[in-house]
Amino acid sequence: MLKIGRFKVEPLTDGTFRLDGGAMFGVVPKALWCRHHPADENNRIDLALGCLLVKTPKGHHVLVDTGLSDKYEQDAKFKKIYAVNRPSTLFDALKERGLTPEDIDVVINTHLHFDHCGGNTVRQDGHEKPTFPKAKYIIQAAEWEDANHPHERNQASYLEENFGCLQKAKLLELVDGEFEVEPGLKVLRSGGHTRGHQCALVESEGQGVLFLGDLVPTRSHVPLPWIMGYDLYPMDTLEQKRHLFKLARERDWLLVFQHDPKQVMGHLRQSDGREVLVPPTVLSK
Numbered sequence: 001m002l003k004i005g006r007f008k009v010e011p012l013t014d015g016t017f018r019l020d021g022g023a024m025f026g027v028v029p030k031a032l033w034c035r036h037h038p039a040d041e042n043n044r045i046d047l048a049l050g051c052l053l054v055k056t057p058k059g060h061h062v063l064v065d066t067g068l069s070d071k072y073e074q075d076a077k078f079k080k081i082y083a084v085n086r087p088s089t090l091f092d093a094l095k096e097r098g099l100t101p102e103d104i105d106v107v108i109n110t111h112l113h114f115d116h117c118g119g120n121t122v123r124q125d126g127h128e129k130p131t132f133p134k135a136k137y138i139i140q141a142a143e144w145e146d147a148n149h150p151h152e153r154n155q156a157s158y159l160e161e162n163f164g165c166l167q168k169a170k171l172l173e174l175v176d177g178e179f180e181v182e183p184g185l186k187v188l189r190s191g192g193h194t195r196g197h198q199c200a201l202v203e204s205e206g207q208g209v210l211f212l213g214d215l216v217p218t219r220s221h222v223p224l225p226w227i228m229g230y231d232l233y234p235m236d237t238l239e240q241k242r243h244l245f246k247l248a249r250e251r252d253w254l255l256v257f258q259h260d261p262k263q264v265m266g267h268l269r270q271s272d273g274r275e276v277l278v279p280p281t282v283l284s285k
Contacts, residue, residue, distance in 0.1 A: 002280065004254070005204020006057040007184060011050060011256055011264045012093040014067025014119060015086030018044035024217070026229040036220050044083060047218070049115060050258035051090055052211045053097070054202060056182050060105040064200045064211050065258065066090065066119030066131065071161065090119055104132040108187060109139050110213030110258075111197045112147040113157040120162050128165045137166050138181060140189050141174040143196025153232065154194070190215045190244070192237030193230065199244070201253075208253035215240060217259035219266065222275050245275060254280050 001008040020043050025033040037045040052064040067090045072078045094100070109117045120137065121128040130137075147158040166172040180186045187198045193214040200211040215237060220226060224241055227234045248255060248268045255277075256265050266277030 001053075001055065002209070002254075004202050004207045004209050005184070007202050007204050007209075008055040009202055009209050010053045010097075012053050012090055013088070014049035014051060014069070014090040015084065015088065016046055016048055016261055017068065017085070017115065018042075018046055018083035021045040023229040025220075026227050026231070026234070028226050033220060033226075037218070040083075046261045047259040048261045048264070049086075049090075050256070050260075050264065051119075052200065052209075052256060052258075053094075054185065054200075056185060057204075058182060060182065061099060061103050062106040062108065062181065062185065063104050063132070063135075064108045065110055065116045065213070066107060068115055069118040069120075069122065069131070069162075071118060071121070071123050071128075101132045102134055104135045106181060107132055107135045107137045108181070108198075108200050109137060109143075109163075110199065110211070111143050111194045112139065112163050113194075113214070114159045114162055116213070116258075117162045118159075121165055123161070128161050130166060130169050130171055133169075133171075135171060136173045137163075137171050138173050138175060138179070138187060139163075140187075140196035140198050141176050142189075143194060143198070144172075144174055146195055188244075190236075190240040192233050192240050193228065194232055203251075203253075208248075208251055209256060210244065210248060210253045211256045211258065212244075213258055215244075216255070216257060218257050219260050219263045219277055221257075222268070222277065224275075 001010040021039045039045050049067045051067055054062040122131045150158045177189045184204045186201050189198045199213055202209045227237050231237050254265055265280050269276050269278055
């Protein structure tokens with residue numbers, strides 16, 4: 001795990017899947033994005049199902065996003081559409097670290113699209129129940145509202161089976177805007193991708209890690225105008241990227257790119273007026 005002051009953080013993965021490259025890069029021409037993200041015969045590119053494990057100074061285990069889960073392993077159509085590949089899962093990674101679902105104290109969902117919150121729930125006897133029975137699930141109130149009242153543009157991404165049982169189980173904590181989970185760990189509502197999208201920030205002893213979620217899903221989305229076609233509020237994405245990148249440079253935050261299958265983390269620098277990434281400088285232990 002990486003030491004961030006008094007915290008420890010570690011990127012984990014729930015495997016990979018594929019989405020349309022054109023949708024992932026919006027108005028950016030394929031001739032540019034395919035240099036780093038080659039497309040298959042269906043124009044899909046590989047993407048990681050990234051998550052982040054945080055161990056707080058109080059000894060709590062926090063999970064940021066939960067991947068796709070086993071619920072879709074038996075859905076042949078779903079697996080074919082998204083080319084789901086999960087040889088090693090999030091739950092395998094937790095087990096390797098001596099953790100069970102009961103050891104997770106907090107789940108932070110950046111938003112409620114299926115590839116970010118599928119692991120929130122498990123299906124047993126035809127019904128869903130919370131995967132992490134002792135955790136509070138922190139979600140922006142605006143995201144909860146939109147997920148429960150989807151429209152034609154977003155209803156394919158909001159699957160009620162991934163979050164519907166949380167309220168009944170009394171594990172849901174809705175927040176509005178910036179919210180401190182624990183001293184040094186907070187969520188920042190960014191909007192952009194969805195109205196209630198949030199990022200997760202760890203800051204301690206002069207170090208920081210920012211989990212960007214779908215605001216900046218891969219390293220290739222670092223240039224300001226490289227914005228997903230999936231984003232419902234692209235101008236909000238642009239302004240939040242500008243704002244958070246300025247803070248990241250000033251405070252030397254480590255950025256985590258949730259969907260990047262190759263470069264998960266990096267520090268932001270400016271060179272010849274361009275944003276560039278350099279490898280992590282924090283210590284591993």
